Amino acid sequence: MLKNDVGIVQIDDFLSKQDFFTLKKQCKEISDNFEINRYYKEYGRFDVSFYIPDEIEFNFMEKLNSTLNLDNKLIYAQLLKYKIVDGCVPKLGVHKDALACELKITFCIEKKIDGWKFCVDNKIFEDKENSIIAFDGNKLTHFRTNYPSKSEDDFLTVLLIHTADKSYWANKVDKKYYDLITPLNVYK
Numbered sequence: 001m002l003k004n005d006v007g008i009v010q011i012d013d014f015l016s017k018q019d020f021f022t023l024k025k026q027c028k029e030i031s032d033n034f035e036i037n038r039y040y041k042e043y044g045r046f047d048v049s050f051y052i053p054d055e056i057e058f059n060f061m062e063k064l065n066s067t068l069n070l071d072n073k074l075i076y077a078q079l080l081k082y083k084i085v086d087g088c089v090p091k092l093g094v095h096k097d098a099l100a101c102e103l104k105i106t107f108c109i110e111k112k113i114d115g116w117k118f119c120v121d122n123k124i125f126e127d128k129e130n131s132i133i134a135f136d137g138n139k140l141t142h143f144r145t146n147y148p149s150k151s152e153d154d155f156l157t158v159l160l161i162h163t164a165d166k167s168y169w170a171n172k173v174d175k176k177y178y179d180l181i182t183p184l185n186v187y188k
């Protein structure tokens, strides 16, 4: 069994209250002021690369590794905000990922919508603030159910955190080079 073959794990109250408060504040500063050119109509979401502060990244990875008995490192993170804009409705169709990653984490930062379910491998999950859903997105099929709102005031902000074992190829790239590339273009 691969080390990262943990199935699908949801863990509530993942970060300490203080860390989550700090992280949410930083995410909100960006997600409350997204430029419209960061909006992707096909998903109905804003999408940018996001650098988690070092101390919070350390605490996040330590909790992940100790809880799931892993030796993972964070490769990169995206900040997403799903929201209706100009009639475009958030959606995430049935798919598997093709990304530099062994264990992907959907980390709910701010939720202002009820009843929008996240499904992985035929199991249904509900996003909760400061709750993670961890799974191998390259292996397990996942999608979101139909967006249950017509209001532009509703939204869901999540961090997608891509991790893999220390020995994974993407973890051998010195992060100083990340400034020279677009992380979203790092594929297998």
Ligand SMILES: [Fe+2]
Pocket (backbone or CB within 6 Å): 095, 096, 097, 137, 142
């Ligand atoms: Fe995905």
